[in-house]
Amino acid sequence: MASETQIQIPVIDFSQLNMHNPDNQSIWESIKTDVLKALQDYGCFEASSVVSIDLQESVNDALKQLFNLPLETKLQNTSETAFHGYVQSPKVPLYESMGIGNPFIPENVDNFTNLMWPHDNPKFRWSGFHGSESIKIYSKKLRELDEIVKRMVFESLDLEKYFDEQMKSTNYLLKLMKYRAPEPNESNIGLHTHTDTNIMTILHQDEVGGLEIQTKNNEWIRVKASPNSFVVVAGDTFNVWLNGRLHVPFHRVVMNETMSRYSLGFFSVQKSSNLVKAFDEMVDKERPLLYNPFDYGEFLKFFYKEGGIQSKFALKTYCGVSEGS
Numbered sequence: 001m002a003s004e005t006q007i008q009i010p011v012i013d014f015s016q017l018n019m020h021n022p023d024n025q026s027i028w029e030s031i032k033t034d035v036l037k038a039l040q041d042y043g044c045f046e047a048s049s050v051v052s053i054d055l056q057e058s059v060n061d062a063l064k065q066l067f068n069l070p071l072e073t074k075l076q077n078t079s080e081t082a083f084h085g086y087v088q089s090p091k092v093p094l095y096e097s098m099g100i101g102n103p104f105i106p107e108n109v110d111n112f113t114n115l116m117w118p119h120d121n122p123k124f125r126w127s128g129f130h131g132s133e134s135i136k137i138y139s140k141k142l143r144e145l146d147e148i149v150k151r152m153v154f155e156s157l158d159l160e161k162y163f164d165e166q167m168k169s170t171n172y173l174l175k176l177m178k179y180r181a182p183e184p185n186e187s188n189i190g191l192h193t194h195t196d197t198n199i200m201t202i203l204h205q206d207e208v209g210g211l212e213i214q215t216k217n218n219e220w221i222r223v224k225a226s227p228n229s230f231v232v233v234a235g236d237t238f239n240v241w242l243n244g245r246l247h248v249p250f251h252r253v254v255m256n257e258t259m260s261r262y263s264l265g266f267f268s269v270q271k272s273s274n275l276v277k278a279f280d281e282m283v284d285k286e287r288p289l290l291y292n293p294f295d296y297g298e299f300l301k302f303f304y305k306e307g308g309i310q311s312k313f314a315l316k317t318y319c320g321v322s323e324g325s
């Protein structure tokens, strides 16, 4: 199967955005235009120069230490909330993950660290103690990027009045992932084709690479691994708010290497106390409502329990407005 093409996703450089830069407003406007276009055309883009290479390397080291822990220790990380605990499943045998909820709150990272390294001297935890500090700083940077991107989209579509409320009703998850290399007789699929159901995801993959994103023309782009950039991916929830104005891309992980792959994702997720629904301004005669309002927690139950995850169009099946109704 030919899965690689020469096309790449758009690259957007955020390093010029600096409060002390007198040209900040014009830089903001120009990046804003690029962000909306990328999310409409590809549903994703590469955000370059967001964190330093040193910080990224420190986080990558921490990730390796974490997954090197014995299985019994990793299993201590349990949670009722999807993907917050330790995940390993026969459906995706190469994959394992662990999550830290709202990781920019230092206490959450400290609690996670204490759970994974209960007895050790702090010196031996997470790459010699710096690991948890790096995760905290890193998560703050990712939250800033999340906020900038969303603010730009809201501004572009004159939806500023909803911005603060939406940000307040958002939870975050930092998901740490490892994919082992496939055995000779095993499939090389690390993660099956899917869309992200949450609002937006910020991904980083290490130098092994393997993330593939499908274009609107059904071509697969193999995203090149880059040491200090992120892939920002639009999720289904964001697209429901905007009544289909974004492209939500299918993506997957294909392992071609003999090496383990480490990646992480910073997921923004709507709190389930609020219904997910299109903003009124996004719906009119020319653009009729695409999705009926729904409770995100209930949708996830459908997604995980009733085979929704098997369906590439779970959201449409769950709450899509049928034509003619």
Ligand SMILES: O=C(O)CCC(=O)C(=O)O
Pocket: 175, 177, 191, 196, 203, 204, 205, 211, 251, 252, 253, 263, 264, 265
């Ligand atoms: O590991 C990756 O790069 C992708 C992970 C992903 O798509 C997901 O967790 O939803």
Ligand SMILES: [Fe+2]
Pocket: 194, 195, 196, 201, 251
């Ligand atoms: Fe994903």
